[in-house]
Amino acid sequence: MKGKKALLSVFDKTGIARFAEELVSLGWDLISSSGTADHLRKAGMPVTEVSDVTGYPHILGGRVKTLHPLVFGGILARREVAGDMKETEQFGIPLLDMIVCNLYPFEETARRAPELDELLENIDIGGVSLLRAAAKNYRQVVVLTDPGDYDGIAAELRSEGDVCQESRQKLALKAFRSTSAYDAAIVDGLAEATGSAPTHLPEKMPLAFVKKQDLRYGENPHQEASLYLPSLADLPWEQISGKPLSYNNILDTDCAMRGCALLQDCCGALVIKHTTPCGMACGSTPREAYEKAVGCDPVSAFGGVVGISKKVDMETVLAIADRFTEVLVAPDYDDETVEILREKKPSLRVLRWKGGRVSPLQFTGTWSGLLVQQDSLPPLPLPDKGEWIGKPRPDLWEDLLFAWKVAALSKSNAISIVKNREAVGIGRGFCSRLHAVDFAVRQAGEKARGAVLGSDAFFPFSDGIEAAADAGIEAIIQPGGSVRDSEVFSSAEKLGISMFISGWRTFRH
Incomplete structure (x- = not known):
């Protein structure tokens, strides 16, 4: 393994020093961009800066660091192609065997809704290029973008002396997924920041979804399932008590939250079963609204999801605790109510509805694709508009x-x-x-x-x-x-x- 070279250029430096130490102990040479190089030197690692390889300094305030033929030639060169090898020798291009790179935090930045200039500066160019080049040539170049993969690859290098093709393929696909999701997040973030979101559904729609949690199973026990959200979105609820949410719980809770949004003009309650209301009412108090909602169909309300549009008080909690309920969602709770529910109904999933960024689109899976539509109800009817x-x-x-x-x-x-x-x-x-x-x-x-x-x-x-x-x-x-x-x-x-x-x-x- 002597003489192998790894280029490390990371924004998220979690675990990078320890991984670099593993590489050095196995005889690898380290090349790095300035910020990562400083981090590694402080950890006592020998490292060569990219600018020393290219003979060119970082320019434009750091916008151009690794974008150079002496870097990308070493990544993309095909070792089995004689012409490629001849050119690397002719131009003095060092062959690179591993790229370790993660990207500027565009998604985290976009969530803060910063000024446009800050958003633009957090669009990574060189890093995406490094990942794509290495993933394209994965048979000769190992590509790592997730710090969670460092230990596994280090162990494989120690035990096998190299990274097998199966591991390389998986890492390459992960890199392409990462850059694809990154680009889709940029589309969403810039569209929001500039007010340039398309007024009609576009011909091509890059989608960036991030897994928020694995679920026990899907609608039925034989189906694997997870919850994904758009990359710039956060969960619209905070779970403060109870068992983990199931796939069906989340579907019903989504309908309950939509109902709560429609009931903001009153103290309202609704009971959802199989994504449809089996009761819904307004009342003078949350307790009264809840009892009226249950009263529409008490049998179907058993095991339902309850939504309350206003802050939940103790009286309402005690009424809910008397019946079997899967989920309770409300905008807020009195101080002692959650503790009472934890004591009386430890399995009841209690959620605080936070609202927040709402996806403007609704996706429905079909046999071979997606149906996409605007996700919104029409305007509320007005007595003088019909x-x-x-x-x-x-x-x-x-x-x-x-x-x-x-x-x-x-x-x-x-x-x-x-x-x-x-x-x-x-x-x-x-x-x-x-x-x-x-x-x-x-x-x-x-x-x-x-x-x-x-x-x-x-x-x-x-x-x-x-x-x-x-x-x-x-x-x-x-x-x-x-x-x-x-x-x-x-x-x-x-x-x-x-x-x-x-x-x-x-x-x-």
């Missing part, structure tokens, strides 16, 4: 708006029946809108009389309106858009039901 069919009912507007919110959160086809900002019947996930109406009406029972109804999409026929009228529904909010709208509108007027046409469909598949 069309009233029949007599306007401003006295019922708060309930109509609440019914719209419940339907918008629910799986399609979705129907909600609401009275006094409390869901009393929810038909969701039905293939027929009439069946959704029938289910919601049966669930509401006598509470449907004098209530309002929300629909996530148009009524294709008047039968749903007739079923609503038979149950005593007084007003309906729906988007309209059916080829039979005139028939549906006429039926509502004849049956004395006021109808508000919002113009916005809110399907959830």
